[in-house]
Amino acid sequence: MGDLIVSIDIGTSKICAVIGRMSKNSSPDIIGKGMVPCNGLKKGIIVDIESVAASIRAAVDEAEASANIKVGSAFVNIHGMHVNVINNKSWLSISNTNREITGKDVQSLLYSVRDIEIPDDRQLIDVIPRQFIIDGYDEIIDPTGMVGTRLEVDAYIIAGKITSVQNIIKSLERAGVRIDGIVAEAFGTGEIVLTAEEKDMGVIMLDIGGGVTDISVFQGKKLIFYDSIPVGGDHITNDIAIGLKISNAESEKIKRQYELALTSLIKNDQEISVFDINENKKKNVKISEVVEIIEARVYEIFSLCRNQAVKAGVFNNLAGGVVLTGGGISYVDGNKQLAAEVFELPVRVAALNHLSISKPEYIAAAGIIKYMAGIRKGSSSTSEGKLQNPRIVKKKSGIMNKFVKLIKGIF
Numbered sequence: 001m002g003d004l005i006v007s008i009d010i011g012t013s014k015i016c017a018v019i020g021r022m023s024k025n026s027s028p029d030i031i032g033k034g035m036v037p038c039n040g041l042k043k044g045i046i047v048d049i050e051s052v053a054a055s056i057r058a059a060v061d062e063a064e065a066s067a068n069i070k071v072g073s074a075f076v077n078i079h080g081m082h083v084n085v086i087n088n089k090s091w092l093s094i095s096n097t098n099r100e101i102t103g104k105d106v107q108s109l110l111y112s113v114r115d116i117e118i119p120d121d122r123q124l125i126d127v128i129p130r131q132f133i134i135d136g137y138d139e140i141i142d143p144t145g146m147v148g149t150r151l152e153v154d155a156y157i158i159a160g161k162i163t164s165v166q167n168i169i170k171s172l173e174r175a176g177v178r179i180d181g182i183v184a185e186a187f188g189t190g191e192i193v194l195t196a197e198e199k200d201m202g203v204i205m206l207d208i209g210g211g212v213t214d215i216s217v218f219q220g221k222k223l224i225f226y227d228s229i230p231v232g233g234d235h236i237t238n239d240i241a242i243g244l245k246i247s248n249a250e251s252e253k254i255k256r257q258y259e260l261a262l263t264s265l266i267k268n269d270q271e272i273s274v275f276d277i278n279e280n281k282k283k284n285v286k287i288s289e290v291v292e293i294i295e296a297r298v299y300e301i302f303s304l305c306r307n308q309a310v311k312a313g314v315f316n317n318l319a320g321g322v323v324l325t326g327g328g329i330s331y332v333d334g335n336k337q338l339a340a341e342v343f344e345l346p347v348r349v350a351a352l353n354h355l356s357i358s359k360p361e362y363i364a365a366a367g368i369i370k371y372m373a374g375i376r377k378g379s380s381s382t383s384e385g386k387l388q389n390p391r392i393v394k395k396k397s398g399i400m401n402k403f404v405k406l407i408k409g410i411f
Contacts, residue, residue, distance in 0.1 A: 006063075006074035007188070007368035008056060008177070010168065012041045012211025013234055014327075015052070016362055017059040017074070019067045020369035028373040030356050030366065032067025034059040043230035044079050044212035046167040053174035060177060073178035075368050077185040080214045081228035082164035084122060084157075085184060088113055091152040101134070101143045101151055109153050118159045125165055125182050126158035130222065156223065158184055181372075186216035186226045188367035191374065193325045193350040194218065203320030204343070206305055207364065208328035210234040215305050217314045225314040229304050233328030236297045243293045244285055245278045260291045261298045262334030295338065298329055302342040321346035327361035 005028060009016040019032035036058040040051030064070055090113035094101055114127050132140040134148035143151055165182065172179050189207050190199070199218040207214040211232045217225035241251035254274070260266065271284040309315040322343050324330050330349055339347040352358060357366045 004069075004071065005369050005372045006060075006071045006180075007183075007365045007372075008059070008074045008076045008172070009185075009362075009365035009368070010041070010046075010052065010056070010077060010171070011038065011209050011361075011364075012044055012232065014038055014210065014361060015055040015059040016365040017056070017063040018362060018365040018369055019063050019069065019071060020366075020373065022373060028369050030369065032063040032065075032069065033362060033365070034062025034064075034066065035359075035361055036062065040171075041211065044081055044228060045164070046171060049167060049171050049174060052171040056171060056175035056177060060175065071177075073180045074172070075180045075183050075372055076168055076172060077188060077364055077368060078125075078160055078164065078168060078182050079185055079212055079228050080216070080226040081212065081230070082161045083125075083184050083226065084118075084159045085186070085223055085226045086116060086157040086159065087154070087222055087224065088116055088157050089152060089154050090115075091150060094149050094151055099147050099149055101146050101148060103144055105151060106132075106144055109151055110155075113153050113155045114157055116157060121162055122159040123162050123165060124157065125160045126156070126184070128156040128158065128187075130154045130156060183368050183371065184226065185214055185364055185367075186223055188369075188371040189214075189325060189364050190216060190218060190223070190367070191371040192363060192367035193323055194320075196221070198320035198323065201319040202317045203323060204305075204309060204315075204318055204345075205323045205325065206302075206339075208232055208301065208324065208326040208330060210328055213301055213305060213326075213328065215308050217309060217312075217318070218320075219314070219317065225309065225312050227308055227312070229301070229308065231301055231304060232326075235301075236294055236329065239293050239297050240290060244274055244289070245276050246274045247277055250274060254290055255294065258287060258290060259332050260287075260334055261294050261329065261332045261338055263288050263291050263295060265334050266291060294332065295334070298332065298335055298338050299342065301329070302339050306342055318345055321348065323348055323350055325350035325360065325363055327359065327363075330360045 003022040005020040007018050014035055015038045017034045020028035021031050023029050036055050038055040040048035046052055092109050131138055131154050132143040133152040134143055135150055199221050202219040205216040209232045211234050212228050213232050214228050237252045237255055241248045266288055269286050269288045271286055273282050273284055276283050322339050322345050329335050336347045336349055
């Protein structure tokens with residue numbers, strides 16, 4: 001089972017489970033996936049653990065059935081509104097006589113880099129070394145055994161809201177799934193959606209789900225900003241339902257049927273028949289009436305995201321532009337044009353040509369698979385190491401063991 005990587009994406013409106021298997025060239029192949037609706041979250045926050053646990057179990061069962069295999073543990077995502085991602089550095093002098101860097105040196109350095117002030121409502125859930133630096137030489141994955149006088153580490157410190165982290169853990173435990181680790185969704189999605197060049201030049205990634213939109217800004221190969229707004233594709237459905245006085249089910253069907261976010265893209269503004277729930281009878285509305293509602297909400301989502309980036313002071317030098325992903329609105333024609341208007345930057349929609357994923361709803365879960373696969377072979381474009389929950393971690397080898405030993409003092 002050591003060649004398997006399992007991921008679970010807990011979204012506001014759905015739960016996705018994906019099973020990946022490491023191939024001979026150490027890249028993952030998706031062998032199973034499952035997706036079921038979820039009603040236990042509101043605006044990205046777990047409000048019903050039993051409901052979420054039931055959906056997790058159902059999604060895992062579906063993935064197991066498609067892969068014809070049983071799994072016991074998984075990595076799970078956490079959204080930007082629940083975590084702080086802090087870039088931090090630390091260093092130490094190599095004092096032994098032969099100046100060879102030991103595992104103990106690395107462990108001491110990783111302990112020191114996590115020595116930062118964390119708010120009382122947060123807990124340290126991860127320390128991710130991006131790179132080690134020896135005497136000015138950077139981009140080193142594992143410094144153990146190398147020779148130098150000064151060892152530095154450039155790392156991400158991940159601090160999660162205590163209540164959110166514990167509710168995620170409880171939900172998986174009640175679903176009968178052990179946790180291999182909690183992954184900030186920006187890392188997983190960014191691994192599968194963004195190029196190394198975009199991360200270096202500066203890019204804003206919008207992961208638009210049903211009830212939450214994650215905003216991630218990468219620059220100089222680092223994640224420099226990660227947050228969320230409690231607005232997503234479900235709000236468009238609700239807007240249509242309220243505006244046309246129809247049911248949410250009919251609203252969702254219409255939204256999916258026409259998939260437009262710009263009235264200028266309408267080729268035939270015909271009338272369609274809908275059922276007015278207030279008048280209890282059918283009526284006719286024009287397609288343009290529906291698209292106008294969608295356009296207004298999509299424009300608002302992009303505007304809120306832009307404002308968040310501006311407020312945080314990270315809306316500068318984004319030569320990589322904007323990348324749209326997620327199942328909330330990425331399928332809607334016209335979103336690219338609206339985003340370009342709001343951000344005044346080049347915009348592209350993430351392509352679904354990775355790991356045999358055909359639906360945008362699976363991107364986050366598939367991204368975690370690719371992210372963890374990259375870490376296992378030491379070639380992730382985001383980071384070179386991953387700390388896991390020591391209470392449920394499986395045996396790993398090499399530098400991963402050192403990271404696991406480090407994290408044992410966190411909880």
